[in-house]
Amino acid sequence: MMKAWYLLFLVQFALVLWPPFYNRVEPTWIGVPFFYWYQLLCVVIGAVLTAIVYFATRRRR
């Protein structure tokens, strides 16, 4: 089923819409608190997941 790939989108929502999960300083990365670098990392993860969904659901010509 192609549609199952769309479930990957739920990951993006789950990663960032529950602030208690990432509202902390440690572990820091090059001095940046977790709160900030984690969410920036999620931008990249979100883009990769969206690209995966794009390629997986693209109709073959």
Added chain:
Amino acid sequence: MQSVNWTALIVFLLLFAFITWLGFAAARWRRGDLDLLHEWGLGGRRFGTVVTWFLVGGDLYTAYTFVAVPALAFGAGAIAFFAVPYTIVIYPILFLVFPRLWVVCHRHNYITAADFVRGRFGNRWLALAVAVTGLVATMPYIALQLVGIQVVVGALGISGTGLAADLPLIIAFIVLAAFTYSSGLRAPASIAIVKDLLIYVTAFAAVIVIPIQLGGFGRIFAAVPPQKLLLAIPGADTTGQYSAYATLALGSALALFLYPHSITGLLSASSGQAIRRNAAMLPGYSLMLGLLALIGFFAVAAGVQAMPEYAAGFKEFGNNFAVPALLLHSFPDWFVGVAFAAIGIGALVPAAIMSIAAANTYTRNIHREFINRNPTDRQEAQMAKWVSLIVKFGALAFILFVPTQYAIQLQLLGGIWIVQILPAVMLGVYTRWFNDRALLIGWAVGMIAGTAMAIASNLTPTYPLKLGAWTFPGYTALYTVILNLVVAAVLTLVFNAMRAPRAPFDETVATDYSI
């Protein structure tokens, strides 16, 4: 205020002159008959993946965003970072909903969201509600773009009294109005490419150079007051900043692509697949926005607010001066000119697209629907061109004669209003189950409740919703669109049970939505 920074001003003016030329030259780019509304107002729907990326990126991530988000981080701290989850969750929504909207709009030559709603639900009053909501939400947004220009003009050291003080802004707007009138959407599309390259250069330079000057990220974050570094831990019977943060992100994401200028940008793409590809590529801008938000903290660490040379700027522009002050403090003058041009041009691109979108909406959904039902193609395009001028000068007059604070508050209300068209537009792309009159009543309830809640919370975005002993502070737009949906769904069931007649006409068929 400090004296005029000539080097920066000259670089700034040269870049401005270049994009002015580009804006007029754009009329000949992918040449089309600009006397047709879809050519003038949608660039002929011919922009491929890459141009769409620049256009939509330049459209959504506006100059005001680039000034205001770091300013919020500078003033309020961690809560400002909601812009990052906001611009993460937005892209699944874009991917799922808007390629379908693109296809159906392409098949039926719809130019606006209200065109689609009119065709789908066959109810002109519902379409009017969608159109008017779009117009009132867009107007203050255009006005806010001017704030971005005002801040950088002030930071370049240009000051005056009376009319002279506003002259740079007036000139910028006349230029903007002229090239939008003559080139339509092709102008902001071509300028967006230049503007975005400038913004990326500025952002990456700032994120690399300034931390080195300040001694590393560790020192920067150590300078941020601890209570601003993270979201406040909620108290005993409230979800506090946690629910505020998450609902701001989700509610803003639901609202963003409903704005007329977002839909104009998306409909100008050459295919639904181009929009899907952009859902994976546009996060590039989100990353930059997140990095720019950090610049607010750089400004805290650099201590620009305490420096006497920037005191006048902070006095005039408040926290919005944090980014310009930091750039002036950290970079050589010529690069300051580049960075300020990026912000100034970054205001013109969305302002142009917003005015085109408002013009398309007025022309199609108010004038053609209620005043002149059978215009020629030429009359329709000409009407839109005139309306784009009226809209822009309306915004200019607003910002010159009304305190900036009102524009900010109206833009806040605009976000709460625009999300109320979600059921008709975003769910309409998937289903015609909702009764058209139920949608209209749901919209009205959402508008009234949203406005009342915003006023009750002193025109701040979050409303402290009380359920029993618990308080859930959350974004009013999200709360009220849920209310809107419940009302529309319940009334649809009631109307169906009463076997009430409904507008029978759906112009679209199921295959119109498959991409």
